[in-house]
Amino acid sequence: MPPPPQRSASPSQPSGKGEVSDLKLQLRQLAGIRAPGTDDGKRDLFKKVISYMTIGIDVSSVFSEMVMCSATSDIVLKKMCYLYVGNYAKHNPDLALLTINFLQRDCKDEDPMIRGLALRSLCSLRVANLVEYLVGPLGSGLKDSNSYVRMVASVGVLKLYHISVSTCLDADFPATLKHLMLNDPDAQVVANCLSALQEIWSLEASKSEEAAREREDLLSKQIIYYLLNRIREFNEWAQCTVLEVVSKYVPAESNEIFDMMDLLEDRLQHANGAVVLATIKLFLQLTLSMTDVHQQVYERIKAPLLTLVSSGSPEQSYAVLSHLHLLVTRAPFIFSSDYKHFYCQYNEPFYVKKLKLDMLTAVANESNTYEIVSELCEYAANVDISIARESIRAVGKIALQQYDVNAIVDRLLQFLEMEKDHVTAETLVLVKDLLRKYPQWSHDCIAVVGNISSNNVQEPKAKAALIWMLGEYAQDMQDAPYILEDLAENWDEEYSAEVRLHLLTAVMKCFMRRPPETQKALGAALAAGLADFHQDVHDRALFYYRLLQHNVTVSEQVVNPPKQAVSVFADTQSNEIKDRIFDEFNSLSVIYQKPSYMFTDKEHRGPFAFSEELGNLSIGTESANAVASVQLVEANDKDLLLSTSEKEEIKSTNNNGSAYSDRAYDGSISGTTSQSQLDLVSLDHTSQQNVQTDSMAIDDLLGLGMSITPTPAPLKLNAKASLDPSSFQQKWRQLPIAVSQEISVGRQGAAALTTPQNLIRHMQTHSIHCIASGGQPPNLKFFFFAQKAEDSSNYLVECIINLSTCKAQLKVKADDQSTSNAFSSIFQSAMSKFGLP
Amino acid sequence: MSAIISQFFVLSQRGDNIVFRDYRGDIPKGSAEIFFRKVKFWKQDGEEEAPPIFNVDGVNYFHVKVVGLLFVATTRANVSPSFVLELLQRIARVIKDYLGFLNEEALRKNFVLVYELLDEVVDFGYVQTTSTEVLKSYIFNEPIVVDAARLASLGPGGLFMQGHKRMPGTAVTKSVVANEPGSRRREEIFVDIIEKISMTFSSSGYILTSEIDGTIQMKSYLSGNPEVRLALNDEVSIGRGGRSVYDYGGSSGSGAVILDDCNFHESVHLDSFDVDRTLSLVPPDGEFPVMNYRMTQEFKAPFRINTLIEEAGSLRAEVILKVRAEFASSINANTIVIQMPLPTYTSRVSFEMEPGAVGQATDFKESNRRLEWSLKKIVGGSEHTLRAKLTFSQELHGNITKEAGPVSMTFIIPMYNASRLQVKYLQIAKMSKTYNPYRWVRYITQANSYVARI
Incomplete structure (x- = not known):
């Protein structure tokens, strides 16, 4: 226990100096006495020491006295002493040596409790140069006749591993653990061995192939079945551990899946939510490739999840609701008749209500929208302003996803009549979005919006929305030029640069439509804009000024081009990220709504993070044989994933300018933290990629130059190349991108790609091997590798195929950079033959 | 991944450490301060209350509020959130079982015992057991019971006023291990049927939504762990399948008690539930929910x-x-x-x-x-x-x-229950004619969210 930092003295927390030396003296007096009755005195003193330790007073100076006093048969005293020693040994290794003696002696005590406790303390010292004293007691602990001692010893091995890897491995403790795991009659010993082995092999797997094999072995049919058969012997917590391991297992046939589900069916009725969620994760994972059964699983888990939501503390409800939220957003139709369960209760905390509002938005469909929106309107009048705002946003989201928005628009406009500033503000932002999607409603909306006094709108987002509408619908709003003029004249009072930018644009738009009335406003706005200290505002004003100088007709075309309604507002999260979160069901990823790589460093992602992917690859392919036949691995690398989402973003810029601009717009003003973070990350990857493409261009130039020099011998590939997934991952991380380009797959290629297997087999005939594939149509992702025939240098390829555009994004990495272009052309020619008769 | 926690601590409302246990040593110093500051000054996306789980610099903080205290766990791993929150709640329950009553004073007086418990509940971040029963054989400190006389002043409803959603134990405030002074342990068993009801009325008095969240809570002080059979009334049935749960009318007149769903404690055997609505179990020591249930069938508004x-x-x-x-x-x-x-x-x-x-x-x-x-x-x-x-x-x-x-x-x-679910009898299987322990079966209904719109 690293003591928390010292705090300033307060009545409840004495600073300690004098007290500690006092304690030291008293302990010393008692240390020598072994007479009966002194234990009570010692207990009191020990208690004081521990209490000082808890509140952060450094009591390490009484270490030797504590050790001296520990020669006792009183187990309560011993325990306090162990606690103390465990806390200070790490920072006082010399003193820790003092304790070895009595701890080793206690490890041989006849009382198994004392043996266990001493062994636990011994392993908890966390002092590297004392590990030699650990091996003996640990070895006998693992063989102890008492299960408590074995329980302690199995965790002790893990502790030793963290202090000294080599000592732990040299003593061959993992093998002993494995033996215990498969044979010990005590279920908690088995569970501890399993946890320890998972942790050890996952950490070792990157260093040795044997460890990687051992880790895989934990997922072998034999071990999985052994654990499942004993599932009821484990306590509820160990059951969670086992279920988590089992969810990584890939069954060979569907009968296995049904057997496992039958066996575990009653775990869904467990009062412990952790067991239920672990079971649900397993069921979802098992049935991923069986659409019908997967849907039945959703139906089956609904009731238990809802029961957990309402039977636990608000904190537990939150954790369960977050998972329910994920399921609801994935399959809204399954939950559409359960919408009343997502109504908010007045006493729920905000974080729960927020999730429920999201779920109501997700399940809204033709049949329930009226009721859901009515309920949301009640919340909009709520005294709790945050909830009122969120509810209005929810109504807006529903409006944007529905075909029949008639009733909703009326409701929104009623909000404006409530004359509550926060309600008005939220509603204005929504009405603006609504008009961008449904311009046909402009007449109704503008009539109401026109009545709002801009003085009552202070929030920048809302003000910007109102100003946008004034500019956009200047011809319909009688007062538009005068309101704008008023705003322009009070330029200095407007602190938000965003509002000033919008004001400039709105005045320009208004001017184009009603020049004489707006002239004054325009003059004021341009003058103020040119003098603005904010760079963007200044630049925009200058731009408009020059534009007008240049040609008014052209200005009109720039400022007021014909507009198309936005059909779909861009989703804030890519499907790939959503899938990744789903794969990490029953983890923090679901709570944070981010995949683990965004908030956790690699070593903490989980012992099976890699094999986790093995299990997941069937997503999207929906065919069971895809799982079994090829060893499929989807790389878990941050870079891999980011590069994909970043590409999606780039694509969306190209294909749909309006969607992109909307995202940028939203991102700049609001942006939930996660979103803006995401943007930031992908943004700097984009720039990185630009750099890469730049250097690529230079490469190309060089390549061009080289074509005059004698061509090197043609590249030959090894048809029987092999590479294991972990080395692939490692290489992928280490090597720079040698080639990155977009190639065409051709209609025939896309058509032939009915299952990923087709392409995998085709490429194999060209000595290019697939190591992993995944994704969901229209985006399929493959990782290939190939090896040079003469030496064993490798080529690694990431290939993302978009079936609808018939384009593929290629990234090639190579051990031997000089031949990467040659390889790339082999790859492309192989690809181009795919699907040809 | 299987859940590993790095630290566990309990903070008072003022942010003082009452207990602090570091299991893995992989979290930098000062986590309790970082946590407390974050919770106290939380303000994000319009939220004014910190969610139970958040991440600061790669450290995940979990907390639950129990009787005004913050029970906190930290970890770097991407663990199951339900697992950790459930664990925190369970640690609180185990401590309460031992101390009889859980509050700041009781914790401060018994912190050595609490450390002893924490050492056995979690080892190197891995949960070992949270069963009061199992823990009994490892725990040697005697609880120091806080002045019980003062607790009485809280009044009959006082115990229900802690927390705002889930009420804590209702049975009794005596430790499962402490002996009654001067007398031998009394053989008794408490069964509480606790129902929280939620109702929303429209402005015209029409019931918009209604739900009962019930728990059958048990606390046993029976020696020798005899088997207990708990019979519910015959009208109880558990609805299954995709039937719309807001299907009012129809069944309600017939006297049937249709539960939407329920779950059970690990120790409960359901072998004869379908035949005679009987739950059999060997109650472990301490307080635990035998069964949680949820009902949306229409019921009479109190x-x-x-x-x-x-x-x-x-x-x-x-x-x-x-x-x-x-x-x-x-x-x-x-x-x-x-x-x-x-x-x-x-x-x-x-x-x-x-x-x-x-x-x-x-x-x-x-x-x-x-x-x-x-x-x-x-x-x-x-x-x-x-x-x-x-x-x-x-x-x-x-x-x-x-x-x-x-x-x-x-x-x-x-003494009121909205669902009409009842315990018909409570049978204790023990081979002795003279053995007749006290059996307490109590009903209580409490408002969860009871709202009338205007």
Whole structure:
């Protein structure tokens, strides 16, 4: 226990100096006495020491006295002493040596409790140069006749591993653990061995192939079945551990899946939510490739999840609701008749209500929208302003996803009549979005919006929305030029640069439509804009000024081009990220709504993070044989994933300018933290990629130059190349991108790609091997590798195929950079033959 | 991945460490301070209350609030959130089992015992056991029981007032290990049927949504761990399948008690449940839920609330609140509080209580513009009225009902259960004619979210 930092003295927390030396003296007096009755005195003193330790007073100076006093048969005293020693040994290794003696002696005590406790303390010292004293007691602990001692010893091995890897491995403790795991009659010993082995092999797997094999072995049919058969012997917590391991297992046939589900069916009725969620994760994972059964699983888990939501503390409800939220957003139709369960209760905390509002938005469909929106309107009048705002946003989201928005628009406009500033503000932002999607409603909306006094709108987002509408619908709003003029004249009072930018644009738009009335406003706005200290505002004003100088007709075309309604507002999260979160069901990823790589460093992602992917690859392919036949691995690398989402973003810029601009717009003003973070990350990857493409261009130039020099011998590939997934991952991380380009797959290629297997087999005939594939149509992702025939240098390829555009994004990495272009052309020619008769 | 926690600590409301246990040593110093500052000054996306789980610099912080204390776990791993939150709740329960009563003082007095428990509950971040039963053989400290006399002053409803959703144990406040002074341990078993009801009424009094969340809670002080059989009434059935749960009418007249869903404690055997509605179990020591259930079938509302608002000119209005108890006159509800948010421009409220009102109090909270009416007791079948005259600081515009309400209500009704689920008998299998332990079966209904719109 690293003591928390010292705090300033307060009545409840004495600073300690004098007290500690006092304690030291008293302990010393008692240390020598072994007479009966002194234990009570010692207990009191020990208690004081521990209490000082808890509140952060450094009591390490009484270490030797504590050790001296520990020669006792009183187990309560011993325990306090162990606690103390465990806390200070790490920072006082010399003193820790003092304790070895009595701890080793206690490890041989006849009382198994004392043996266990001493062994636990011994392993908890966390002092590297004392590990030699650990091996003996640990070895006998693992063989102890008492299960408590074995329980302690199995965790002790893990502790030793963290202090000294080599000592732990040299003593061959993992093998002993494995033996215990498969044979010990005590279920908690088995569970501890399993946890320890998972942790050890996952950490070792990157260093040795044997460890990687051992880790895989934990997922072998034999071990999985052994654990499942004993599932009821484990306590509820160990059951969670086992279920988590089992969810990584890939069954060979569907009968296995049904057997496992039958066996575990009653775990869904467990009062412990952790067991239920672990079971649900397993069921979802098992049935991923069986659409019908997967849907039945959703139906089956609904009731238990809802029961957990309402039977636990608000904190537990939150954790369960977050998972329910994920399921609801994935399959809204399954939950559409359960919408009343997502109504908010007045006493729920905000974080729960927020999730429920999201779920109501997700399940809204033709049949329930009226009721859901009515309920949301009640919340909009709520005294709790945050909830009122969120509810209005929810109504807006529903409006944007529905075909029949008639009733909703009326409701929104009623909000404006409530004359509550926060309600008005939220509603204005929504009405603006609504008009961008449904311009046909402009007449109704503008009539109401026109009545709002801009003085009552202070929030920048809302003000910007109102100003946008004034500019956009200047011809319909009688007062538009005068309101704008008023705003322009009070330029200095407007602190938000965003509002000033919008004001400039709105005045320009208004001017184009009603020049004489707006002239004054325009003059004021341009003058103020040119003098603005904010760079963007200044630049925009200058731009408009020059534009007008240049040609008014052209200005009109720039400022007021014909507009198309936005059909779909861009989703804030890519499907790939959503899938990744789903794969990490029953983890923090679901709570944070981010995949683990965004908030956790690699070593903490989980012992099976890699094999986790093995299990997941069937997503999207929906065919069971895809799982079994090829060893499929989807790389878990941050870079891999980011590069994909970043590409999606780039694509969306190209294909749909309006969607992109909307995202940028939203991102700049609001942006939930996660979103803006995401943007930031992908943004700097984009720039990185630009750099890469730049250097690529230079490469190309060089390549061009080289074509005059004698061509090197043609590249030959090894048809029987092999590479294991972990080395692939490692290489992928280490090597720079040698080639990155977009190639065409051709209609025939896309058509032939009915299952990923087709392409995998085709490429194999060209000595290019697939190591992993995944994704969901229209985006399929493959990782290939190939090896040079003469030496064993490798080529690694990431290939993302978009079936609808018939384009593929290629990234090639190579051990031997000089031949990467040659390889790339082999790859492309192989690809181009795919699907040809 | 399997859940590993790095640290566990309990903080007081002021942020003091009451206990602090580091299991893995992989979290930098000062995590308790970082956590407390974050929770205290939380403000994000309009949220003013920190969610139970958040991440600061790669460290995940989990917390649950129990009797005003913060039970916290930290980890770097991407663990199962339910696992850790459930664990925190369970650690609190185990400590309560040992101390008899859980509060800051009891924790401070018993922190050595608490450390002893923590060492056995979690080892190197991995949970070993949270069973009070199992822990008994590893624990050697005796609990120091806090002054029980003071606890009585909390009143009969006092125990239910902690926390706002899930009430903590209701059985008794005695430790599972401490011996009664001067006498031998009393053989007894407590079974509490606790129902939290949620209801939302429309402005016309129509029931919009209703739900009962029930728990059968058990606390056993029986020696020798005999098997216990708990029989529920025959009308109970558990609904399955995709039937719409808001399907009112139909079944409700027949006396059937249809639970939407339920779950059970690990120790419960359901072998004969389908035949005779019997749960059999060997109750472990300590307090635990035998069964949690959820019901959305229509049930009789225990209270009807009527709100009338009359505008009297542009600067005044009168609110008339009527509440009627719809249960039998042999039953009393207690600790009733009725609240109603008033328009923000309300400057003064004067109350007029019914003649001869006893045990009633009224309040207008200026800080949040909220009217509060509390009643110590309501007898079944009776009706109570409150008149409140509001004065506004600015002229009314628009509809006053959009500016006020809804009316919400909290209450406790002992010996009443809304679902009609009952424990028919409680059988203790022990081979002795003279053995006749005390059996307590108690019902209690409590408002969870009871709201009438205006």
